[in-house]
Amino acid sequence: MNLNTQILIAAIFGVLFGLLLTAQPDTVFAANSLYGLGILSSIFIGLLKMLLIPLIFSSIVVGVSNLQAGGQFGRVWKVTALSCLTTTTLALILGISCAHIFEVGKGIDIMVFQAAMQSHETPATLTPSSFLTNFIQNTLINPFKAFSDGNVLAVVVFALFLGVALVRGGERFNSVRQISQQFFEIMMMLVGWVMKLAPIGIFALLAKLIATEDLSVLSRLFEFAVVVTGTTIFHGLVVLPVLLWVFGKMNPITFFRGARAALVTAFATSSSSATMPLSLKCAQENLGVRPQTAGFVIPLGTQLNMDGTALYEAAAALFIANLMGLDLSLTQQIIVCLTAIIASLGAPGIPSAGMVTMIMVLQSVGLPAEAIAILLPIDRLLDTVRTVVNVQGDMMISVVVDRYAKQVETEPS
Numbered sequence: 395m396n397l398n399t400q401i402l403i404a405a406i407f408g409v410l411f412g413l414l415l416t417a418q419p420d421t422v423f424a425a426n427s428l429y430g431l432g433i434l435s436s437i438f439i440g441l442l443k444m445l446l447i448p449l450i451f452s453s454i455v456v457g458v459s460n461l462q463a464g465g466q467f468g469r470v471w472k473v474t475a476l477s478c479l480t481t482t483t484l485a486l487i488l489g490i491s492c493a494h495i496f497e498v499g500k501g502i503d504i505m506v507f508q509a510a511m512q513s514h515e516t517p518a519t520l521t522p523s524s525f526l527t528n529f530i531q532n533t534l535i536n537p538f539k540a541f542s543d544g545n546v547l548a549v550v551v552f553a554l555f556l557g558v559a560l561v562r563g564g565e566r567f568n569s570v571r572q573i574s575q576q577f578f579e580i581m582m583m584l585v586g587w588v589m590k591l592a593p594i595g596i597f598a599l600l601a602k603l604i605a606t607e608d609l610s611v612l613s614r615l616f617e618f619a620v621v622v623t624g625t626t627i628f629h630g631l632v633v634l635p636v637l638l639w640v641f642g643k644m645n646p647i648t649f650f651r652g653a654r655a656a657l658v659t660a661f662a663t664s665s666s667s668a669t670m671p672l673s674l675k676c677a678q679e680n681l682g683v684r685p686q687t688a689g690f691v692i693p694l695g696t697q698l699n700m701d702g703t704a705l706y707e708a709a710a711a712l713f714i715a716n717l718m719g720l721d722l723s724l725t726q727q728i729i730v731c732l733t734a735i736i737a738s739l740g741a742p743g744i745p746s747a748g749m750v751t752m753i754m755v756l757q758s759v760g761l762p763a764e765a766i767a768i769l770l771p772i773d774r775l776l777d778t779v780r781t782v783v784n785v786q787g788d789m790m791i792s793v794v795v796d797r798y799a800k801q802v803e804t805e806p807s
């Protein structure tokens with residue numbers, strides 16, 4: 395049985411086992427099972443996180459230096475940036491439109507949430523300008539500190555510089571380039587080993603999620619949850635595949651087959667960072683993306699390209715406004731979209747990161763930050779689907795960018 399099939403079967407059994415545990419809460423069997431599931435999922439996530447920083451570092455250094463050596467770096471990063479911006483903008487338009495069409499939040503009494511909002515500690519004001527200052531202060535730092543703190547963005551920036559410098563420096567840095575290449579290959583070998591554990595890890599993560607999350611909280615915000623999830627799925631199943639077909643010339647079914655392992659892992663972990671090693675492997679080995687393109691686009695996209703998160707933040711801002719009986723003007727909605735782009739750029743690829751950066755989106759149009767207390771109880775569940783779309787976007791863009799890079803290479807100069 396191949397790994398993809400094992401992962402799907404494990405996911406189904408994980409959900410079933412989770413439901414079994416929910417049916418008999420407070421039993422010794424349930425407590426022991428949850429303990430065991432906790433250990434198994436921590437091992438799987440821990441191994442992925444262990445590889446994350448060295449993998450991001452080496453893949454960007456190698457990817458960028460190979461692209462640069464082939465004279466393609468300039469074009470590749472521009473196409474990557476343009477693709478990310480296009481898909482995120484489409485996700486935002488979709489999120490805002492669906493929130494309007496379905497009038498999410500209208501007619502619900504905000505008093506129902508009063509207690510949750512009052513007990514919620516208001517975080518310090520987060521404005522786009524303070525966010526930008528923090529962003530710079532946390533990104534341009536000592537790389538060794540960044541490595542040890544697991545600060546992905548700072549590692550990405552340092553690796554980008556290093557990759558460019560390795561090529562600009564010419565022949566004399568060849569041995570460092572070779573070492574980086576070999577180090578990257580070793581990391582990918584380790585990813586291959588961790589992937590073998592994916593079925594067990596996914597089984598444990600999903601069973602734990604179903605058994606510990608209170609699914610009944612969904613009922614209070616049912617309409618919002620359905621609209622946001624439906625819209626996110628529409629983006630993932632219709633918008634992104636059409637773009638892939640048109641610009642990447644890849645059949646979406648081929649894409650989903652190849653990306654399956656990474657997408658299921660994203661669903662189970664709600665973390666695009668933890669999923670990144672698998673996304674990279676699937677893109678290279680199943681989708682035929684050349685290592686230099688995947689090695690640049692996937693780690694960068696993991697950090698900066700989050701369609702699902704942007705869509706969620708925009709729709710959630712409108713939901714909160716409706717709940718409070720406020721009508722956002724067109725300008726305010728544009729501000730929401732622009733802030734949601736910044737927020738999705740800054741959100742790390744970890745569970746519920748979008749909730750933190752959403753404070754900025756709410757505050758940008760004068761909505762109270764405490765309102766996130768309304769959404770927090772259901773966030774872990776909604777995070778599953780938006781993380782899948784975040785990861786899918788990165789892998790899809792790597793296909794499109796690679797096709798473009800190959801095309802440019804074969805054009806007669």
Ligand code: ASP
Nearest residue numbers: 665666703743744747748
């Ligand atoms: N969990 C998401 C991710 O890792 C981020 C978010 O909370 O929206 O991609």
